[in-house]
Amino acid sequence: MEVLTTLFWIAVAVSVGMAAGWLFLRVLATALPGRAGRVFRSAPISAGFGMLVILIYLLVAILAPAIAPFSEREVVGGQFLPWDATHLLGTDNLGRDMFSRLVYGARNTVGIAFVTTALAFLLGSVLGLLAAAVGGWLDQVLSRVVDVLMAIPALVFSLLLLTIFGTSVVTLILVIAVIDSTRVFRLARSVGMNIVVMDFIEAARLRGEGLFHLIVREILPNASAPLIAEFGLRFCFVFLTISALSFLGLGIQPPTADWGSMVKENAVLITFGDITPLLPAGCIALLTVAVNFVVDWMLHRASGLKE
Amino acid sequence: MSETDKPVLLRMRDIHIDGRTEEGWQPIIKGVDLTLHKGEVLGLIGESGAGKSTLGLAAMGYTRDGCRITGGSIEFDGIDLVKATERTRRSLRGRRIAYVAQSAAASFNPAHRLIDQYVEGPVVHRVMSRQEAERDAVELYRRMRLPNPEEIGFRYPHQVSGGQLQRAMTAMAMSCRPDLIVFDEPTTALDVTTQIEVLAAIRDIVAQFDTAAIYITHDLAVVAQMADRIKVLLRGEEVEEADTRTMLSSPREEYTRSLWAVRSHVSPAKPRPAPDAVPVVSVRAVTAGYGRMDVLHNVNFDIHRRRTVAVVGESGSGKSTTARVITGLLPPRQGQILFDGQPLPPDYRQRTREQLRQIQMIYQMADTALNPKLRLRDLIGRPARMYLGLKGKALEERVRELLRLIELEPNEFIDRLPSELSGGQKQRVGIARALAAEPRFVICDEVTSALDQLVAEGILKLLDRLQGELDLSYMFITHDLATVRAIADDVVVMQNGRVVEQGPKDDMFRPPHDPYTELLLSSVPEMDPDWLTRLLAEREKGKAGAAADA
Numbered sequence: 001m002e003v004l005t006t007l008f009w010i011a012v013a014v015s016v017g018m019a020a021g022w023l024f025l026r027v028l029a030t031a032l033p034g035r036a037g038r039v040f041r042s043a044p045i046s047a048g049f050g051m052l053v054i055l056i057y058l059l060v061a062i063l064a065p066a067i068a069p070f071s072e073r074e075v076v077g078g079q080f081l082p083w084d085a086t087h088l089l090g091t092d093n094l095g096r097d098m099f100s101r102l103v104y105g106a107r108n109t110v111g112i113a114f115v116t117t118a119l120a121f122l123l124g125s126v127l128g129l130l131a132a133a134v135g136g137w138l139d140q141v142l143s144r145v146v147d148v149l150m151a152i153p154a155l156v157f158s159l160l161l162l163t164i165f166g167t168s169v170v171t172l173i174l175v176i177a178v179i180d181s182t183r184v185f186r187l188a189r190s191v192g193m194n195i196v197v198m199d200f201i202e203a204a205r206l207r208g209e210g211l212f213h214l215i216v217r218e219i220l221p222n223a224s225a226p227l228i229a230e231f232g233l234r235f236c237f238v239f240l241t242i243s244a245l246s247f248l249g250l251g252i253q254p255p256t257a258d259w260g261s262m263v264k265e266n267a268v269l270i271t272f273g274d275i276t277p278l279l280p281a282g283c284i285a286l287l288t289v290a291v292n293f294v295v296d297w298m299l300h301r302a303s304g305l306k307e
Numbered sequence: 308m309s310e311t312d313k314p315v316l317l318r319m320r321d322i323h324i325d326g327r328t329e330e331g332w333q334p335i336i337k338g339v340d341l342t343l344h345k346g347e348v349l350g351l352i353g354e355s356g357a358g359k360s361t362l363g364l365a366a367m368g369y370t371r372d373g374c375r376i377t378g379g380s381i382e383f384d385g386i387d388l389v390k391a392t393e394r395t396r397r398s399l400r401g402r403r404i405a406y407v408a409q410s411a412a413a414s415f416n417p418a419h420r421l422i423d424q425y426v427e428g429p430v431v432h433r434v435m436s437r438q439e440a441e442r443d444a445v446e447l448y449r450r451m452r453l454p455n456p457e458e459i460g461f462r463y464p465h466q467v468s469g470g471q472l473q474r475a476m477t478a479m480a481m482s483c484r485p486d487l488i489v490f491d492e493p494t495t496a497l498d499v500t501t502q503i504e505v506l507a508a509i510r511d512i513v514a515q516f517d518t519a520a521i522y523i524t525h526d527l528a529v530v531a532q533m534a535d536r537i538k539v540l541l542r543g544e545e546v547e548e549a550d551t552r553t554m555l556s557s558p559r560e561e562y563t564r565s566l567w568a569v570r571s572h573v574s575p576a577k578p579r580p581a582p583d584a585v586p587v588v589s590v591r592a593v594t595a596g597y598g599r600m601d602v603l604h605n606v607n608f609d610i611h612r613r614r615t616v617a618v619v620g621e622s623g624s625g626k627s628t629t630a631r632v633i634t635g636l637l638p639p640r641q642g643q644i645l646f647d648g649q650p651l652p653p654d655y656r657q658r659t660r661e662q663l664r665q666i667q668m669i670y671q672m673a674d675t676a677l678n679p680k681l682r683l684r685d686l687i688g689r690p691a692r693m694y695l696g697l698k699g700k701a702l703e704e705r706v707r708e709l710l711r712l713i714e715l716e717p718n719e720f721i722d723r724l725p726s727e728l729s730g731g732q733k734q735r736v737g738i739a740r741a742l743a744a745e746p747r748f749v750i751c752d753e754v755t756s757a758l759d760q761l762v763a764e765g766i767l768k769l770l771d772r773l774q775g776e777l778d779l780s781y782m783f784i785t786h787d788l789a790t791v792r793a794i795a796d797d798v799v800v801m802q803n804g805r806v807v808e809q810g811p812k813d814d815m816f817r818p819p820h821d822p823y824t825e826l827l828l829s830s831v832p833e834m835d836p837d838w839l840t841r842l843l844a845e846r847e848k849g850k851a852g853a854a855a856d857a
Contacts, residue, residue, distance in 0.1 A: 199676035206634055206655055207690055207744070208663045221680035 021049030043297055050293030057287055061107040068100035073255040080269060083276075090276055093265050098276060101257040105280060108252055109259045110287065112173060113239040119177035120234065124184025125227055129215045131185075132192025143189070146182045154179050155244065162250045172251060176241055180234060187230050191223045225299055232295025236288040243284055259284055316384055316486055316519050317343040317366060323378035324361055324370060324543075335361050335374065337543040345486065346517040350534030350551070352524060352566070354759040355730065357540040359523045363489045366521055367404045368396040384486065402432040405480035409492040411472040415464040421475050422460030428482045440482065447478040450515070451508045470501035474508050481512060488513070490522045494529060498621040498786055499830040506532060506832075507843055525759050527566060528832030531555055532839040539563050551836050566761065567834075577796055579811065580611040585648045587612050587748050587780045588633065588666075593642035595632050601640070602628045603804045610748065610797075613774060615781040617795035617812075619788065619827065625804035626784045630750045633782070634668060646748075664694045667741035671753035673733035677725040683710070683736060684721050690743040709739040713769065731762035738769065742777065752784045767794050788831045792816065800824045 025048035029041040040048075060067060069086075070076050074096065081091040089098035131139040149157075158175050165171045195201065196219065204218050243260030245251030252258040254265075259280035266277035324336040336358045343349050343366075351359045361374060368388030370376060381388040383404065388396060400406075405428075408414040416424060426440035435443060441460070448456035451474040464472060473493055480488050493509065494502040510533060513520050522533045530537055530551075537554045539546040539562070547560050558564050580586075586609035596602040603625045610616045618626045631637040633644050635655030644651045646665065652658050667690075670676035677686055688706045691697045697705050707717035713735040725733055734754060741749055751770065755763035771794060773779060783795060791798055791812070798815040800808040800823065808821040820828065829842060 199670045199672065200678045202636065203668065203670070203676060203740070204678075206636070206663060206668065207693060208655075208658075208660050209693075217681075218678055222678070224680075 017049050018045050020052055021045045021047075024048045024052040039301075046293040047297035050290040050297075053286060053290035054294065057106055057110060057290075060103055061110055064103050064107045068097075068103040070097040070100040072096070072101050072104035072257040080266075089279065092262070093268070096255075098266075098279075101262060102259075102280060102283065104257040105259045105262060106283070108256055109239065109242060109284075112169060112252065113235060113242055116173045116176045116180070116242070117231065117235045117238045119173065120180035120238070121184055121227070121231060123177065124181035125188040125220075125223075126215075127181070128185040128188025129192045129219050129223065130211075131189050132196050133211060133215055133219060135196075139189075142185070146185050149179065149182045150186075155241065158241065158245065159248070159250060162245070167250055167253055169252065172242070172245070176238055180238055180241075184227075184230060184234065187226060188223065191226050192219055195219050195222050229295050229299040232291050232298075235291055239284060239288065313344040313346060315342060316345045316347075317341070318382045319362075319365070319379065320382075321379040322362070322365060322376065322381065324358070324365060325375055325377050326361075327373040332375075332377075334377075335543050336365070338379070339540070339543070339545050341366075341538065343487070343519050343521065346519055347536065348513060348520045348522055348534045350522045350524065350530035350537040351540060352527060352530050352537060353540035353546075354525060354761060356542070358543040359525075359540055360491055362540070363491055363521050363523045364406075366487065366489055367400055367406060369400070398432070401428040401485075402434065402483045403486050405483070405485040405488045407473075407476050407480050407488060407490045407493050409495055411476040411493075412464065412469060414476065415472065417464050420461055420463055421467070421479075425460060425475075425479045425482055428479065432483055434483050443482065444478065447481055447512075448475070450512055451475070451478045452504065453478075468501070470497055470505050473497065473505050477505075477509055477512065481516065481518070484516055485518060487519045487521070490520060492524050495524065495526070499788070499832075500621055500826060502529075502832070503830050503839070503842070506839060509533070510839070526832065527760070528834050528838075531834050531836045532832060539566070555834060555836065576813065577614065580614065584611060586610055586645075587647060588782070589645045590629065590633065591642050591645060593629070593632055593639045593644070595628060595637055595639040595642075597637075601804065603632065603639070605642070606801075606804075606806055608799050608806060608809055610780050610782055612747075612780055613778060614796040615774065615783055615794055616797045616799060617783040617785060617791040618799045618801060619785055619791055620801035621786060621827075623803075624801040626786075626801055627752060628804070629801070630668070630752055630782065630784060633750065634666060660694065664690075664744045665746050666748050666750070667744050667746040668750045668752065669734075669737050669741050669754050672757055673730065673737045674725075676737055677733060677740075679725050682722050682724055686725070686736060687739045687743050690740060694744050705743070709743055712742065712773070713739045729762075730758055731765060734758060734762075734766055735769065738766075738773070742773065745777075747778070748780045748782070750782045750784070753786070754783075755790055756785065756787060763790070764793075770794065788828060800827065 022045050025040050025043055025045070028048075028051075029037050031037075032040065069088075075094055076097050077087060077091050077095050079091065079093055079095050081087055081095070083090050087097050087099065089102065092098055092101065127142055131142045158179055161175045161179075162171065165175065201214070201218055204214055209218070242251050243258075243263075246258045246260030247264045249261075249264075251260055254261060262280040263277055269277050319339065319341040321338045321340060322336055323334060323338055325332040326335045327333075339358075339362060341349070341362070351363060353359050361371070364370060365376065365381060366383075368381060368383070368391065376389055379389070383399065386395065386399070388399075415421070422441060422444050425444040426437055429435040429440040429443070430437055434440075444460050445456050448459055453459050453471055453474055459467060459471070459475070467475065477488075477490075477493070490509065494505050497505060506529065512518075520533075522530060524530050524533075534551050536548065536550045538548040539554075539560070541562055546562050547554075547558070549559075554563070555567075558567060589609040590606055593603055593606045594601055606625070606629060608616065618629060620626050628637065632639050635651070635653065635658055638653035643653065646662065651662060655663065684703070684706055687709050688697075688702050691705050691709075692702055695705075706721060710717040710720055715732060715735060720728075720732075725736065728736065737754070754770075755766050758766065767790065770781065774781060781794075783790070785791060795812045798809065798812050799806055800815075800821065802823045808815070808824050815824070816828070818825075832838065
């Protein structure tokens, strides 16, 4: 019986999600004029759902102080209070409001993950495309450096670097960005290599185009589809890495609210059959799925794939 | 040759096929009837997009992904292929209906030996045991005149040449002795000299086993050699159908006549340059190659102002390498390139912007030569902006002028992407991009070989007109001698990286020739349906004569 109830609720959640995604697409399609509207009309429901979820996360992150009833670091009651009207999701191990911390966590975790991914992409794709366009010794040097960095397991390496450089937010962003940029570099380089051999690149070289024009105007637009797809995946990985590091105590430092460390701090509650500590994990999972839905759709559009 | 007394093998009635596009289902074939008798060869011709391949595949009861048969019936020997179950259709394919694709290289599985792929059909359909099939393969390889028929089956696809692969593919299609073979442009990707061998082998084997065939091609001269009857398609509809001789001598429809007339374009002869004139480009004693291998050996020729020099030869003869040396992509080991009598730096990176501007290139594959993410405004505008410093209004006006020059309506086309153009239009854009630099010398690398004859004809006429208007000199790389006849003033024949013969066009098409030029010239298919038979007989006689002399 219990299994059936669970299945029922899962079915309800999925259909509500689909309905919301569909509705969101309709609204976008009618609200936006011309070309943009048409794009959304043909988008799959999953993409609509993903965009809706991302939008909600963004709003929550931006409007965090307005939404959260309490501050993220203020002790407002006893430890591990159950869910009630004042503390919607109860309180944590120190008596801070769980709901408020979840809301602020969106701001901290998502914000840092986004900045880190953007940085990793800037670094990785610029260097990767440069290596593809120039070739020769520059390519050799960059590729070998990347090989060396990739030879060390990412999590162990970032733990090591964070221990050396300390655990401020800035070092966290820089360390993860550099480590992740190696993966982006490999992708950008291999995609770039395939584009560099095309006739239009030869034509551009023969025209006397400079390196900057070659990369930005000729190569990058043609490499964007796989890079966008990688951005989505990479964002999720970075997100998970930060959460994992926080869980291990080397990520975002308390008392700043962060979803990864929130799981760790309240993990003891799981023993008593309370699902509260899993909520931050659920938030991470939901965002990850949503981002991938959107990226799948963008990749589909950019590459003209048929199903 | 009338075949109507033989029983009907395949009958298609009012076939409709739709294809899926972004705007929904669009008709590709709009009600075509087709009747094929046992042992008869039907030629299907038309431009690309006419629906030839779709119709050919439908004869097997097959449609490509994203296509569906929406009406009509396909009756093969009493079985309705539209209504038949997938199981029935599959039991026919390979066994009684076979298919030979355009690119044998892409159709063979590169991971298996030829003979393993040959025996698959007969064994799956339980026609022969594996040993029998292997013996049979050797026999058919011999009949297809493949060298070393006993051993060639044990090679992998990449170890045999393109022409041999296409013959191996035909042998494979023959393995179950089918009643019908669909040939989809089997020789389009081959050189003229190789094409002859494949055509002759296909024709013989089809006749020997009395197999019916549908032969799809856009080359009229080829279809004239192969088919008993010809059906002309245009945009999914039949234009006309008649037996080959009637069709060639007295086509009924205007469209068919226009197809026939394509090869008649010949540029008027120009006065020969003065003996003391300085050539625009001269290639002086160039030896060049990749790695340690020399691809070009002591190549010399001149290109004079307002003249078109055609460089001909089969693939691997060094035509494109010569172009790479002239553009500076491949610095020569010895020799040099003179422009207006002044030596050019061997590497393009050392050339000045002005020197780069003077030499422009038009590529064979417009698909890869145009950046797919740029709109025509930027594609064509970029060289004008770079070399001539045009900006804003002036730049836009120049792009529009260039579009008008290549006969594309500016308002309609200026903001399109290359993917929104047809093959011929893309090639025109390639020309416009070259002209935007206002060059004096343009290298055309097989610019028409990927295009249909009608479209190619339009491109050649355009290039011819532009030469006069803009004072251009062309180097025209091609393996198609019809193109040479149409546009060239001078001809350079290359073989194995050497120039074997050169001179004005009129002299080149008049004997005596270098033996290689002779072979090349005689291999160009002619519209006469007896041409192949006659040519093979002549070559046979020549060989017998040579043997007798020895």
